[in-house]
Amino acid sequence: MKVLIVDDEVVIREAIKDVICWEEYGYEVIEPAGSAEDAILKMERYAPEIMITDIKMGGKSGLDLAKYVKEMNLLMEMIVLTGYDDFEFVQEALRKGVGDYLLKNSNPDEILAAVHEAKERLLEKRKERDRKKMEDIRGIEESIQQLIISSDALSLNETALQLIPQSHHSVYKVVIIKQSITGDQLKEMEKIWNKYLFGLWVSIQDQTIIVVHQNSQTNSDYLLKMASKKVCQQLRSTLLIGEAVHKLEQLSISYRSAQSLILYQWILTDLDVINPNDVQHRAGIKSSNFIKEKEEELVGLITRGQAEDLEMWLNTFMQYLLRHPHATPDSIHFVIQSLYITKIRFMNRAAQSIGKPEWDVITLPDTNQWLSDINVLLSYFERLRREYQNVMNEHSNFIHVALHVMEENLNESLTLSDIANKVHVHPNYLSESLKKKTGKPYVELMKEMRMKKAQELLLSLPAPVRQIASQVGYTDWKYFASQFKKYTGMTPTQYREKEKEDV
Known part of the structure; x- marks a missing residue:
């Protein structure tokens, strides 16, 4: 804490400076001033916190210094030095905000005690100033907050209005x-x-x-x-x-x-x-074939993809959305929310088909959370992928269900997507699973099942070839006959006659 000594008598100011080892008590005594005018210059330069000044000096007095400190609203403690006959001056000094006074013949202990007390008063003033400042800040914050929320200009406190x-x-x-x-x-x-x-x-x-x-x-x-x-x-x-x-x-x-x-x-x-x-030109992202394609891709990733595949896909898709020239936060939220809900519904249909309970719909977090950190969004989609694949792995008989659907519907023109929808898996995932199970791609597997069924019908029914073709899903019986010959090496009629001869 800085101390300034002011006295027009060099002997007195130097004595006060040297009689006490100020540094030992945590004080820094700056170069003493020989006049009130010099003291003001040193205050502006060094900003002392405690000033010990003679009450009477040539030129401006200690009272003038007290008046200056008060007018400038400086946070400072003053101690005036006085003689026995200066009591009226002391009273005036106290009225001007001086904190204490000392007789010029005070010993070092008395001077040091007065400075310690001045320090305590100053610390209390600082606390009070900081408290008042915090109250003002809180008042301004509260009134500004009230103003921007309720449009009530009357809520502005006096300090805010002045600012x-x-x-x-x-x-x-x-x-x-x-x-x-x-x-x-x-x-x-x-x-x-x-x-x-x-x-x-x-x-x-x-x-x-x-x-x-x-x-x-x-x-x-x-x-x-x-x-x-x-x-x-x-x-x-x-x-x-x-x-x-x-x-x-x-x-x-x-x-x-x-x-x-x-x-x-x-x-x-x-x-x-x-x-x-x-942002005023941005109309929002509209639904497009591209986004619909992405929905299909996401279904595939949920049903058969790995975690790293999903992460790569989501990063790429989010970059597309964020860089879209008409992207708005609401439209991005709508696209992502739609994807999420669509996948939940898909998973629930799959759960129903295998007798499992539906998944609870967990609401996506606030848009700001996953726009600022894609990993937040990734965690939700990764949970869908993991839970879906765990359930389907536990109930892997969807392949048997798919094969059964194929066998029971040979007379219909079922596509791979039709069958995938019935067993609630992605077409690509179904295709891979069928090939893994039977060793044949879907088209070849379906053709084989139809040919075997046709062989069975040719021997068990006296129906014409045209009718047999229809029952195994062929609308053109001539095309059926050509495919049958490729499969068995014989026409349907030849196959039927040969089997009868063998019997």
Whole structure:
């Protein structure tokens, strides 16, 4: 703690300086002053916290110093040195805010005790100042918060009203920084900002709000751009600027406008500052064949893919959505939510087909969480993939069900997709599983099943070949006959006659 000694008598000021080993008690005595004028210069340069001054000096007196300290609202404790006949001066000094007085013949212990007491008083003043400052800050924050939420300009406390400029040419904007800035950092950022234009900074919950004042008659948009750029460089954070309003009670409009831009920081990643003009042309992502294709791909990944395949697919798809020229947070949310619900429904149909309970629909987290971190979204889709494959692996007889469906419907033109829908798996997954089980691709397997069924019918029924062809799914009996000959080496009629001869 710095101590300044002021006396026009060099012997006295040097004696007070040298008679006590100030450093041992945690004090730093700066070069003493020989006059009140010199003391003021040293106060401006060194900012001492405690001053010991003679009450009577040539030129300005200790009383003048006390008046100066009070007028400048300096946080300082003063001790005046006085003689026996200076009591009236002492009373006046105390009225001017001087904390204590000492007789000029006081011994070192008395001087040191007075300085210790001054230090304690100063520490208490600091606490009170900080408490009052925090109350003012809280009052400003609460009134600003009330204003931007309820549009109630009357809620602004007197301090806030004094801080925010108001004129016929005033333009106000609310700027949101999704980062809580407090203490010295907030002061520093406010200082940088206010080099360009006025901004009242307040920290509200997990974000920092700047109430910006501009003059409609000046080129203040350029100043806003420069201030934003400087702050962005310091904070490495995106600034979201709301639309301009002309009255304090309209600040809530600007605030809501800025809030609507929050999720765009994950879409417009090349911008440090986002304002309504940057997004007004975006109409949202419309449903397209591409997105429908992606839905089919996702079904395949859920039913047969690995975790790394799903991660790669989701990263690629999210990049497509985020870079779409008309992407909006709501439209991205709608696409992802639709994908998620579609997959849940698909899985529930699969569960029903094998007698398993349906999956609980777990709501996706807040959009901001998975737009800022794709791993959050990935965890939800990966859970679907893992749970679906676990259930289907436990109940792997869907292959037998598929084969049974094929055998029972040979007279119909069933495609692989038709059968996959009946057993609630992806067509590609069914194709791979059938080939793994039988060693044959679907088309070849279906043809073999039809030919075997045709052989059976030719021997058990006296029906004409045309009817046999229809019962095994061929509408063109001549084509059926050609396929049958390729399979058996004989026409249907030859096969029937040969079997009769063998019998």
